[in-house]
Amino acid sequence: MESMITQALKEWATAVDALAAGKTIMLLRKGGIKEEGNSFKVAHNRVLLYPTFEHQRPELLKADYARRVQPVESGWHPETIRISSWAEITDIFQVSAAETVAALLPDHIWNEEFVSTRLKWKPRQPLYVLLLRTYKLPQVCEIQYMPEYGGCKSWIDLAEDISLAGSVAVLDDATYTQKVGEIREAIKHRESDSCCLPEKVGV
Numbered sequence: 001m002e003s004m005i006t007q008a009l010k011e012w013a014t015a016v017d018a019l020a021a022g023k024t025i026m027l028l029r030k031g032g033i034k035e036e037g038n039s040f041k042v043a044h045n046r047v048l049l050y051p052t053f054e055h056q057r058p059e060l061l062k063a064d065y066a067r068r069v070q071p072v073e074s075g076w077h078p079e080t081i082r083i084s085s086w087a088e089i090t091d092i093f094q095v096s097a098a099e100t101v102a103a104l105l106p107d108h109i110w111n112e113e114f115v116s117t118r119l120k121w122k123p124r125q126p127l128y129v130l131l132l133r134t135y136k137l138p139q140v141c142e143i144q145y146m147p148e149y150g151g152c153k154s155w156i157d158l159a160e161d162i163s164l165a166g167s168v169a170v171l172d173d174a175t176y177t178q179k180v181g182e183i184r185e186a187i188k189h190r191e192s193d194s195c196c197l198p199e200k201v202g203v
Helices: 013-020 098-103 112-120 173-188
Strands: 004-012 026-029 046-052 080-095 127-144 155-163
Touching: 004 013, 004 080, 013 046, 013 080, 013 127, 026 112, 046 155, 080 173, 098 112, 098 173, 112 127, 127 155, 127 173
Parallel strands: 004 046
Antiparallel strands: 004 155, 026 127, 046 080, 080 127
């Protein structure tokens, strides 16, 4: 395993906190407006979790998570970004059936309005379900915000390496394996075979 990485996945700060607390192992994505090729793609299987604040919308979160959001003005970002965790993306599923998305509702932080909106946006493209094994860094790393980190894109390369040495898994092996198995079964029974098989993740 690489001990130093720069690749980061941008996600709502509320979702990053939930992953780091072991409250969820799931993210739902269709990609940002400025994604390369105008579609979502996972290029790295180990990524730092980069919290974002500008586009968080409490009305799209379950009540317990909505209360934790502090709205900010458009274009706002902190001068320094606190990176406290990273994740290994172990499974990627493409789903398109509303029934499947409904079955996964207990497994993530968003509410029904959010998942309905995600399905309807770019309807010809599937919704990507990412399962992440999250690790806490031994200490929080504070990095300076840079303009190239902004914009509606999922993946960024940080200007400095961050060491993964000394990281601790948020969930133990047995708990994570059980959660992944339950989600796989939920998807398998509702999607075609071509959609329910986990994709191979990039390096």
